[in-house]
Amino acid sequence: MVEQSSEPVEFFKRWFEEAARTEPSDPNAMTLTTVDAWGKPRARIVLLKEVDRRGFSFFTNFESHKGRELKGNPHAALCFHWKSLRRQVRIEGQGAPVDPAESDAYFATRPRESQIGAWASLQSQTLPQREVFEQRVAHYEQQFADREVTRPPHWGGYVVEPDMVEFWYGANFRLHERMRWDRHGQTWTSRLLYP
Numbered sequence: 440m441v442e443q444s445s446e447p448v449e450f451f452k453r454w455f456e457e458a459a460r461t462e463p464s465d466p467n468a469m470t471l472t473t474v475d476a477w478g479k480p481r482a483r484i485v486l487l488k489e490v491d492r493r494g495f496s497f498f499t500n501f502e503s504h505k506g507r508e509l510k511g512n513p514h515a516a517l518c519f520h521w522k523s524l525r526r527q528v529r530i531e532g533q534g535a536p537v538d539p540a541e542s543d544a545y546f547a548t549r550p551r552e553s554q555i556g557a558w559a560s561l562q563s564q565t566l567p568q569r570e571v572f573e574q575r576v577a578h579y580e581q582q583f584a585d586r587e588v589t590r591p592p593h594w595g596g597y598v599v600e601p602d603m604v605e606f607w608y609g610a611n612f613r614l615h616e617r618m619r620w621d622r623h624g625q626t627w628t629s630r631l632l633y634p
């Protein structure tokens with residue numbers, strides 16, 4: 440049963456906490472869809488790092504396909520599927536970079552190998568051979584030897600500020616429930632949808 444709540448982000452948090460207890464891996468994995476300059480959509484999985492009243496945050500390379508696409512067109516869609524709960528959450532909104540200080544703070548918590556990887560990976564670009572990446576990793580390991588790895592300027596967080604959130608719950612006999620929330624300025628309205 441999809442319950443009423445005054446605010447979909449609060450309701451999302453409840454489902455997310457349940458998913459964290461039931462999903463065998465990556466309950467924070469979500470499909471992120473962006474569109475390119477020709478309106479062609481592109482989807483991939485990223486990990487949700489934070490959800491608050493502002494929206495849904497993830498971290499990535501700003502120069503990746505998704506980064507460039509969000510720069511050109513901030514419209515984004517997210518989709519969670521928690522298989523063992525038979526639940527889906529769809530989110531639509533606009534993506535914007537988080538505050539650089541927030542990206543610094545999160546980058547500092549990452550394992551050193553991931554920090555070096557953020558420098559070494561030219562995410563989404565053609566890699567001529569695996570060894571080239573390994574050489575880049577070795578280069579940055581040397582560059583940051585004996586010191587803290589600073590955040591690369593091309594790496595950081597985005598927050599998707601939602602204007603639509605839809606909860607889907609797989610009930611028996613295909614009588615699925617769908618509850619859609621739409622934002623109007625600071626307030627949200629909800630309605631049921633046919634499944």
Ligand SMILES: Cc1cc2nc3c(=O)[nH]c(=O)nc-3n(C[C@H](O)[C@H](O)[C@H](O)COP(=O)(O)O)c2cc1C
Pocket residue numbers: 465468481482483484485486487497498499500503504505506562563
């Ligand atoms: C479980 C899982 C989690 C992932 N998490 C992230 C992530 O948080 N950030 C990220 O940039 N890529 C993540 N990736 C890799 C992306 O799916 C994608 O391959 C990469 O970001 C390049 O996408 P793009 O070329 O469309 O920009 C993840 C992949 C998987 C399978």
